[in-house]
Amino acid sequence: MPKLPPGLAELILRRLVPGREGEIIAGDLREEFESRGGGRFWYWREVLSCVAVRLSPHRLTAPDLRQDLHYAVRVLRRNPGYTLTAMVCLALGIGVNSTVFTMVDELFWEPLAVPQPDRVMVIARTGDETVCSYRDYQEFERRVTAPGGRLFSGLMAYDNIPISLDVEGSSQIVMGEAVSANFADVLQVPAQAGRWFAPEDEQPGSDPVAVLSDGAWTRRFGRSMSAIGQRVRIETQWFRVVGIAPPGFLGVSPPHAMEIWIPFTSQPYARELLANPGERERPRVQLMGRLAAGTRVRAAEAALQTVDEQIRRAFPRDTTSTGALTLAVSAGASNPGVREVAAPISIMLLSVTGIVLLIACVNVANLLLSRSAVRRREMAVRQALGASRWRLARQTLAEGMVLAAGGAVLGLFFGIGANRLLARSIPALPHVGKVMLDLNVNWRVAIFAAVAALASAVLFTFSPALEHSRPGLTSSLKGDQAGTRRMRQRDVYVIVQVALSLTLLIAATLVVRAMQHAQTIDPGFAMDHRLAARIYISEPEYTPESGKLFLARLLDTVRAAPGVRSATISYTTPLSFSDSTCTSTTPEERPRRASSDVVVPGYFDTMAIPILRGRQFAPIDQPGSPQVVIVNQTFATRFWPNEDPIGKTVWLGCDVKRPRDMAEVVGVARDAKYESLDEAPRRFIYRPLAQSWVGFVALIVDASGSPAEYTAPLRALLHRLDPNLRVYEIQTLELAASDSLWKVRWQASLLAVFGGLAMLLAAVGLYGVVAYSVAQRTREIGVRLAMGAQRADVLWMVLARGLGLTAAGIAVGLALSAGVMRLLAAALYGMSPLDPVAFTVASLAWMAVAMLASYVPARRAMRVDPVVALRWE
Amino acid sequence: MSDQYLGEFEQLVLLAVVRLAEGAYGVPIRREIERRTGRKVTVGALYSTLDRLEAKGCVSSRFADPTAERGGRSRRYFRIEPLGTEALAHAKEMLDRMWKGVRLA
Numbered sequence: 001m002p003k004l005p006p007g008l009a010e011l012i013l014r015r016l017v018p019g020r021e022g023e024i025i026a027g028d029l030r031e032e033f034e035s036r037g038g039g040r041f042w043y044w045r046e047v048l049s050c051v052a053v054r055l056s057p058h059r060l061t062a063p064d065l066r067q068d069l070h071y072a073v074r075v076l077r078r079n080p081g082y083t084l085t086a087m088v089c090l091a092l093g094i095g096v097n098s099t100v101f102t103m104v105d106e107l108f109w110e111p112l113a114v115p116q117p118d119r120v121m122v123i124a125r126t127g128d129e130t131v132c133s134y135r136d137y138q139e140f141e142r143r144v145t146a147p148g149g150r151l152f153s154g155l156m157a158y159d160n161i162p163i164s165l166d167v168e169g170s171s172q173i174v175m176g177e178a179v180s181a182n183f184a185d186v187l188q189v190p191a192q193a194g195r196w197f198a199p200e201d202e203q204p205g206s207d208p209v210a211v212l213s214d215g216a217w218t219r220r221f222g223r224s225m226s227a228i229g230q231r232v233r234i235e236t237q238w239f240r241v242v243g244i245a246p247p248g249f250l251g252v253s254p255p256h257a258m259e260i261w262i263p264f265t266s267q268p269y270a271r272e273l274l275a276n277p278g279e280r281e282r283p284r285v286q287l288m289g290r291l292a293a294g295t296r297v298r299a300a301e302a303a304l305q306t307v308d309e310q311i312r313r314a315f316p317r318d319t320t321s322t323g324a325l326t327l328a329v330s331a332g333a334s335n336p337g338v339r340e341v342a343a344p345i346s347i348m349l350l351s352v353t354g355i356v357l358l359i360a361c362v363n364v365a366n367l368l369l370s371r372s373a374v375r376r377r378e379m380a381v382r383q384a385l386g387a388s389r390w391r392l393a394r395q396t397l398a399e400g401m402v403l404a405a406g407g408a409v410l411g412l413f414f415g416i417g418a419n420r421l422l423a424r425s426i427p428a429l430p431h432v433g434k435v436m437l438d439l440n441v442n443w444r445v446a447i448f449a450a451v452a453a454l455a456s457a458v459l460f461t462f463s464p465a466l467e468h469s470r471p472g473l474t475s476s477l478k479g480d481q482a483g484t485r486r487m488r489q490r491d492v493y494v495i496v497q498v499a500l501s502l503t504l505l506i507a508a509t510l511v512v513r514a515m516q517h518a519q520t521i522d523p524g525f526a527m528d529h530r531l532a533a534r535i536y537i538s539e540p541e542y543t544p545e546s547g548k549l550f551l552a553r554l555l556d557t558v559r560a561a562p563g564v565r566s567a568t569i570s571y572t573t574p575l576s577f578s579d580s581t582c583t584s585t586t587p588e589e590r591p592r593r594a595s596s597d598v599v600v601p602g603y604f605d606t607m608a609i610p611i612l613r614g615r616q617f618a619p620i621d622q623p624g625s626p627q628v629v630i631v632n633q634t635f636a637t638r639f640w641p642n643e644d645p646i647g648k649t650v651w652l653g654c655d656v657k658r659p660r661d662m663a664e665v666v667g668v669a670r671d672a673k674y675e676s677l678d679e680a681p682r683r684f685i686y687r688p689l690a691q692s693w694v695g696f697v698a699l700i701v702d703a704s705g706s707p708a709e710y711t712a713p714l715r716a717l718l719h720r721l722d723p724n725l726r727v728y729e730i731q732t733l734e735l736a737a738s739d740s741l742w743k744v745r746w747q748a749s750l751l752a753v754f755g756g757l758a759m760l761l762a763a764v765g766l767y768g769v770v771a772y773s774v775a776q777r778t779r780e781i782g783v784r785l786a787m788g789a790q791r792a793d794v795l796w797m798v799l800a801r802g803l804g805l806t807a808a809g810i811a812v813g814l815a816l817s818a819g820v821m822r823l824l825a826a827a828l829y830g831m832s833p834l835d836p837v838a839f840t841v842a843s844l845a846w847m848a849v850a851m852l853a854s855y856v857p858a859r860r861a862m863r864v865d866p867v868v869a870l871r872w873e
Numbered sequence: 874m875s876d877q878y879l880g881e882f883e884q885l886v887l888l889a890v891v892r893l894a895e896g897a898y899g900v901p902i903r904r905e906i907e908r909r910t911g912r913k914v915t916v917g918a919l920y921s922t923l924d925r926l927e928a929k930g931c932v933s934s935r936f937a938d939p940t941a942e943r944g945g946r947s948r949r950y951f952r953i954e955p956l957g958t959e960a961l962a963h964a965k966e967m968l969d970r971m972w973k974g975v976r977l978a
Contacts, residue, residue: 027946028899049917
């Protein structure tokens with residue numbers, strides 16, 4: 001019995017070189033196999049050598065693929081309406097996806113604008129916002145860049161901070177980074193003019209210097225070279241501008257765009273802390289380093305953790321953050337906190353836009369199906385002439401590819417436009433400065449769009465391709481229009497579309513309602529008629545003593561001014577930012593942070609916050625007298641659940657080594673909202689300004705008229721009191737409250753846009769199906785009319801079809817929504833995810849749209865002329 | 874077409890096709906080259922070259938009837954085309970010109 005060549009090898013050969021050529025090669029090999037009397041190894045080697053045949057250039061662009069594409073383009077060009085509809089649907093779907101992806105990309109993957117960004121590492125500490133103290137940083141820097149076990153070619157420290165920058169009298173809060181002197185060396189970012197920082201700039205007593213961003217240079221100095229050497233005032237200090245950062249460099253704290261950099265040690269608070277040799281834990285910083293050549297990330301991480309432990313042992317401390325150090329290539333937002341907040345929002349947005357794309361795909365599939373009905377005959381003829389089923393299916397796939405490619409290109413353009421719009425309309429975050437989000441389209445976005453297009457093409461051509469490949473030959477050739485199965489399939493598509501878009505619409509309605517609901521949340525204090533002005537009364541103009549005197553005079557003057565009902569002073573501005581302090585109820589206990597504020601007597605009257613027990617602060621609470629505090633309900637019930645808090649002791653201070661301050665609780669204030677309307681109840685503690693001086697305060701005025709109109713008179717009044725007084729933004733409390741809801745407003749607007757888009761796309765789909773059924777049934781309608789049916793009956797017949805499909809879709813959509821809406825629960829401010837109003841409103845809206853989408857084809861059906869319709873026979 | 878350039882292996886394959894005349898199909902072409910040059914030729918290299926030569930228009934091929942000795946598969950016979958003859962002649966002429974007057978020690 002003759003030996004046979006290995007079957008698996010033959011199979012592989014047939015895969016490698018399909019068709020007749022493969023057969024020929026197999027024949028050759030068989031012949032030789034027999035003549036040489038076997039040799040499986042030889043046979044396998046020969047088969048594998050056929051990869052060369054597979055890869056030969058003219059086989060890669062197989063002539064029939066080219067032919068398919070050519071034919072597809074021709075067909076699509078002959079039907080411009082159909083092509084355009086399909087491409088625009090896809091472009092909308094791909095466009096919104098690439099827009100959202102661009103945003104996600106910026107937040108997570110966009111590398112820093114520095115040379116070799118993949119060697120720049122972000123060092124983070126698990127469970128901690130910062131990494132270490134500045135002193136520890138210096139120790140780290142010394143150890144990890146030492147010539148022996150060199151891990152990093154450079155290690156730098158930074159911290160991003162809001163900086164109030166004075167330019168020609170008006171102060172503005174911008175984002176800046178306070179950095180170690182080697183900042184630019186580590187990042188390898190050259191200055192485009194002037195210089196970056198030098199080690200001398202860190203020495204105590206050196207002249208404070210600053211580097212401006214390209215944008216700040218343009219806006220504030222008109223790109224004039226004379227900016228170098230100019231002085232800008234940051235709070236109390238003058239900084240000399242020594243350099244301009246290159247264009248495109250916005251710092252290392254995305255998504256925030258930096259406008260200014262200063263040496264870390266030139267911040268007054270940092271200098272003060274660093275002057276105290278006993279202080280090891282503050283000021284705290286973030287770290288970034290550039291890996292030394294040849295060092296691998298994981299190895300560096302492990303080594304860094306060892307260094308961390310060594311430093312801890314060398315410099316023991318009481319309050320320890322125990323989290324391990326981690327190392328990651330810097331990309332996107334380096335702050336783990338930002339990533340944590342951004343991740344769920346990104347996932348939500350991407351799934352929402354994914355659904356929009358899915359709906360668009362279903363639309364195109366529907367279009368292709370209706371085309372397939374038209375082309376049944378053509379396909380049947382081609383099959384009868386010998387085209388294989390795969391060949392026919394491939395023809396449909398080729399059309400899909402051409403459509404998807406067109407859609408992707410259009411979609412990218414559409415996405416760029418949407419990015420511009422989005423970048424402009426991103427609400428400014430209060431006290432955080434500009435968000436950078438350049439929203440540039442890069443190769444990652446382009447690849448994403450291409451993958452999305454490819455996936456959609458496969459998705460929407462899958463079923464039509466199957467459909468094309470098995471026409472019932474005889475019936476199609478006869479021109480029979482039977483196709484109930486296909487009709488049913490299209491109905492299912494429409495139902496799915498309606499259901500999906502209804503789900504998005506319900507989500508959007510829910511979030512919009514939650515936003516309205518949030519605006520009605522009781523802040524716990526009076527907002528109407530009140531406005532807050534932020535003023536600076538500190539060194540060098542004021543000492544604490546002269547500042548107190550000035551504030552007393554200021555309050556007297558403002559209270560006596562016409563149109564002012566009352567006025568008060570606090571450190572924080574309600575609903576824009578809050579401070580915190582360390583508290584404990586025994587001197588031994590580890591201190592915990594509680595939100596805090598510093599206020600003057602009368603604050604609770606002006607803000608209409610009721611004191612539930614005890615008393616308010618009074619003029620008798622002075623630096624010399626016993627320290628007093630007022631706590632809120634949450635604080636009182638947390639620490640003294642069933643006791644009277646009045647007279648209890650609170651220990652203040654974060655440093656466990658030094659003795660903490662003892663203060664007596666003299667009053668309990670009702671809970672209020674402190675930082676944003678949507679926050680959970682939090683522990684809060686008030687201290688009197690007289691006992692805890694701060695030089696940066698909010699003057700809160702209760703004006704009898706419209707608070708917004710009082711802004712200018714207030715500014716004039718303050719100017720009269722002290723022409724040099726620095727006054728920052730003046731804002732009504734209502735505006736601050738609505739600003740604090742930026743997150744929900746953002747989600748609501750995006751969801752509303754996407755929900756609307758999904759509905760539009762699904763409506764187009766519905767219209768297509770109803771219109772197609774009208775076209776199919778023209779003859780039947782003609783017969784009915786000829787037999788005496790009323791035109792209204794025909795209208796109703798068509799409408800009923802559209803509305804029936806919609807009703808089915810709505811039913812599915814409602815069930816689906818009931819299941820998935822609980823995922824949104826966290827963003828709804830306590831509103832039920834099954835809010836009946838949202839469900840009803842969204843369903844009714846869809847019904848109305850469905851009515852419109854079916855009415856247009858229904859009217860066309862009503863106008864059918866029976867004579868013309870019957871002449872088709 | 875004088876700019877038609879033939880690689881060395883392409884020349885060998887073309888010459889084998891010419892030598893075999895009517896009997897030029899995969900198996901003998903390979904044997905011919907192996908016997909005369911001592912080089913091992915894989916089937917993949919051979920067919921990718923033949924495909925390329927066909928695409929250039931140097932050879933043409935036809936499919937013969939299936940035979941039992943090949944497991945019921947047919948043979949693909951190759952024939953040189955005028956373009957191939959011209960390209961071969963051109964290649965030889967080029968080599969001859971380069972060799973003219975060259976004497977290796």
